[in-house]
Amino acid sequence: MGKLTVKDVKTKTKTDVGRYADGGGLYFVIPKSGDSYWMLRYTINGKRKEMTLAKYSDLSLADARLEAAQQMKQLREGADPLVAKKRAEQSDLATVDALFEDWHQGNVKRLKHPQIPERVYRKDIAPHIGSYSLTSVTARDIRDVLNAITNSGRPTIANDALLYCKQLFNHGIKLDLLSANPASAFSVSDAGGVEQSKDRALTIEEVTQFFKVAKENSVSFARDNYLACALLVTLGVRKSELTEAKWKEFDLTNQVWKLPKERSKSGVGINIPLPPIVLEWLKELEMRACGSEYVFPNRRSAKNPHMGSDTLNRAITKLFGHEAVNRHYFTRRLLASLKY
Numbered sequence: 001m002g003k004l005t006v007k008d009v010k011t012k013t014k015t016d017v018g019r020y021a022d023g024g025g026l027y028f029v030i031p032k033s034g035d036s037y038w039m040l041r042y043t044i045n046g047k048r049k050e051m052t053l054a055k056y057s058d059l060s061l062a063d064a065r066l067e068a069a070q071q072m073k074q075l076r077e078g079a080d081p082l083v084a085k086k087r088a089e090q091s092d093l094a095t096v097d098a099l100f101e102d103w104h105q106g107n108v109k110r111l112k113h114p115q116i117p118e119r120v121y122r123k124d125i126a127p128h129i130g131s132y133s134l135t136s137v138t139a140r141d142i143r144d145v146l147n148a149i150t151n152s153g154r155p156t157i158a159n160d161a162l163l164y165c166k167q168l169f170n171h172g173i174k175l176d177l178l179s180a181n182p183a184s185a186f187s188v189s190d191a192g193g194v195e196q197s198k199d200r201a202l203t204i205e206e207v208t209q210f211f212k213v214a215k216e217n218s219v220s221f222a223r224d225n226y227l228a229c230a231l232l233v234t235l236g237v238r239k240s241e242l243t244e245a246k247w248k249e250f251d252l253t254n255q256v257w258k259l260p261k262e263r264s265k266s267g268v269g270i271n272i273p274l275p276p277i278v279l280e281w282l283k284e285l286e287m288r289a290c291g292s293e294y295v296f297p298n299r300r301s302a303k304n305p306h307m308g309s310d311t312l313n314r315a316i317t318k319l320f321g322h323e324a325v326n327r328h329y330f331t332r333r334l335l336a337s338l339k340y
Contacts, residue, residue: 004028006061012036026068028056038064040071044080051082093177096137096168097130103171112267113240117164119309124149124161134177137169142183146191155192162191207233217319224288224296225315227281228307234278238265243307245295247286252279 004022012020012030019039020028027039036056042049053059053067071081093099100121107114128145129137142165149158165183172178188194214221214229231242241263250257252274261269274282285295296307 004061009056009061022061022065024065024068025072026053026064028061028064038067040068040081042072042075042081044075049080049082051085093172093175094133095130096132096134097126099134099172099177100126100130100168102175103168106171113265115309117160117167120157120160120164121168123310124157125165134172137182139182139185142186143190146186150192158192159188162186162188202233214319221315221319222299224285224299224307225312227285228296228312229316230281231278234275235272237272239312240309241265243296243309243311245306246293247289247295248293250274250282250295252282255279 004020008020009028012028014030017030017032020030022028025041027041028036029039030036038053038056038059040051040053042051051071053064053071059067074081074084093102104114104118104121107117111117125145128148129141132141142162145165146158146162149161162183166181166186169178169181169183173181211226211230214226218226228242231237232239235242235257237259241259244263245257245259249259255274257272257274259270259272261267264270282295289295289297292305294306298304298306298308
């Protein structure tokens with residue numbers, strides 16, 4: 001049987017169910033149900049394979065022959081057309097943002113606190129390079145990201161951002177989307193510098209000064225923020241452990257906060273004694289919560305039902321001003337302690 005003609009294809013109807021060869025592995029297929037389509041048959045490594053090229057309505061006979069010829073050329077060069085097609089379909093990971101979403105899915109399964117790298121990426125990395133195509137990101141772009149964070153007075157976050165950039169682009173290399181990592185040549189000396197162990201103990205004078213200023217500015221520094229800082233200083237817990245706390249964790253009768261292991265950074269449940277002053281603050285917060293299951297409910301419409309991760313940081317920075325925060329040793333240490 002010779003090659004198909006345009007007339008042959010056009011005159012065939014639904015009653016002509018079957019496969020019609022055009023030569024070179026190309027077939028015109030009329031299924032029992034659904035639209036007619038072009039199909040390529042080929043053999044690789046001793047196995048017969050079939051590959052759909054396109055619907056008949058999307059590809060003319062001439063174009064179908066050209067597409068089949070291109071696929072067979074790949075086959076002669078040693079590439080399996082079906083494998084090449086699958087890889088092409090994965091090309092939707094074309095931007096840094098798209099690569100991050102794929103990397104983040106693994107973090108959710110692997111990390112106990114995947115929201116930490118997500119927060120750094122969305123706040124400090126994505127605004128600079130998130131929309132860039134993967135292959136266009138250069139080392140200079142990474143340097144710009146690190147410099148922007150360092151210049152904002154957050155060296156620890158700069159180091160974190162560098163770590164996450166390296167992991168993110170290594171993920172791209174693992175998926176065969178990149179041949180090199182644009183962040184690989186950078187070290188902490190190019191970001192926030194080597195982090196030294198710091199003494200975060202606060203003097204009574206420093207604590208008194210902070211809460212004095214906070215109380216004097218109650219209009220701008222909300223009562224919830226004031227009580228959150230008071231609880232952090234008194235109980236010594238991490239910021240996220242407090243701001244994401246639910247009332248069901250508290251036994252006010254027995255004066256204990258049962259922090260569950262699922263929310264503890266150490267992965268160990270902790271029973272935290274509650275002194276009388278803390279009980280007073282919690283009773284006030286319970287009234288202010290207006291029935292919310294969270295001790296610190298989000299006062300604005302947002303995706304998080306509890307106080308946001310950066311609420312206290314922003315409030316303290318606004319209270320003292322960016323320049324004052326940079327000069328004020330106590331405030332810098334307090335902000336550093338609120339990192340997580």
